[in-house]
Amino acid sequence: MASSQYKGVVAQPNGRWGAQIYEKNHRVWLGTFTEQVDAAKAYDIAAQRFRGGDAVINFSPLTDTAEMVFLNSHSKPEIVDMLQKHTYDDEFQQNQRAMTSHLTNPSSFLNGRPIDHQPPVQLLMFEKVLTPSDVGKLNRLVIPKQYAEKHFLLKPLLSAGDNTAPASSSKGTLLNMKDSSGKAWRFRYSYRYSSQSYVLTKGWSRFVKDKNLNAGDAVGFYQSGTGLDRKLYIDWKTGNFQGAEITRNGDDQYFPYPYPLLPDVPIPNRPVQVMRLFGVNIFKTTN
Incomplete structure (x- = not known):
């Protein structure tokens, strides 16, 4: 050699x-x-x-x-x-x-000096409560199908030389996001035919470790702008939050709108009851 x-x-x-x-x-x-x-x-x-x-x-x-x-x-x-x-x-x-x-951009200057702009408005796309498998050794986050197909466009790729049968998973694409502290994150986003699921893989385990996430914690996905100017954001909160009613669908738990995770946004102060079922925390608000 x-x-x-x-x-x-x-x-x-x-x-x-x-x-x-x-x-x-x-x-x-x-x-x-x-x-x-x-x-x-x-x-x-x-x-x-x-x-x-x-x-x-x-x-x-x-x-x-x-x-x-x-x-x-x-x-x-x-x-x-x-x-x-x-x-x-x-x-x-x-x-x-x-x-x-x-x-x-002329609008970025005042008397020849750059001026500060207000940060872009970050609109909530969806939120998810993390399951044990989302933060476990599988090193992946399952994105619910209805949100994946609405917010993260992806055309699954075919295996090389095969024009009929899909590969076990698409090669996917990279999603660039920032968290609320301004730190940049890059995730591999793909579709797995074996489990028929949309997932974030590469980069996700590092995010879990960095934020010390556990089952029952929540992550939220946001966007600002549209088209080529679209930017993506990710935020998180621990499982002792208040104010969100959660619905269950199999292994996944979701937040409905409007309970944004970003800081400085008020969340209704309603008590939460927690019940553990099959190793998963189920949260229920009370009046």
Whole structure:
């Protein structure tokens, strides 16, 4: 097997090239590439995010201030995820277009100075109370079908070379969201034919751990804008909340409107009775 002349690049049995970096003696896989130059560039990007100015890289260090800001504004796992999916360049360019659009918009300036805008109105799409399987080892969140097909458009993909039978699950798409603190999250959204369900997978388990979510807690999904300007948001609250009547449908529990999760929105103060059935908390409001 051929060896590579580039740091952080290893040959693969199929003739492609892999990129990897070590963090605290643990290997971090950065993806597989057709050309070893592309693998070397991926290593350089990761090295500069992981090690900053001390990074030993293959090519010249980044000199574009905008790209350095973009690189350092994302966590290490987020940068690794972009490199593995080969979306780093696209996401950087998308970020630049968004910044350019903001800076060149005359309404963004007052006497030559940028002015602050009110944040976009975030409208509730739907909420869900988390089940044990949503926060368990399956590392996925089931999106109720009626909400998935209404708010998250997805065309399931067919398996390679098969024009009749669907694959066990679609490759799906990436959904970019922000939480109420402004932190960015990226989830893999797909349809699983085996269970006939819409799910959030990659990125979900990290969200669960970050927010310390448990069965009985709730997550809410919001949007602002429409079309190309549409932005998605996610928020959460713990299971000791008040004010929501919950209906059950199999393993899933849902909040009806209008009980938004975002902060500073009043929620009716009505007492809640909690009953545990088959290991799941069932909440019922009383008058």
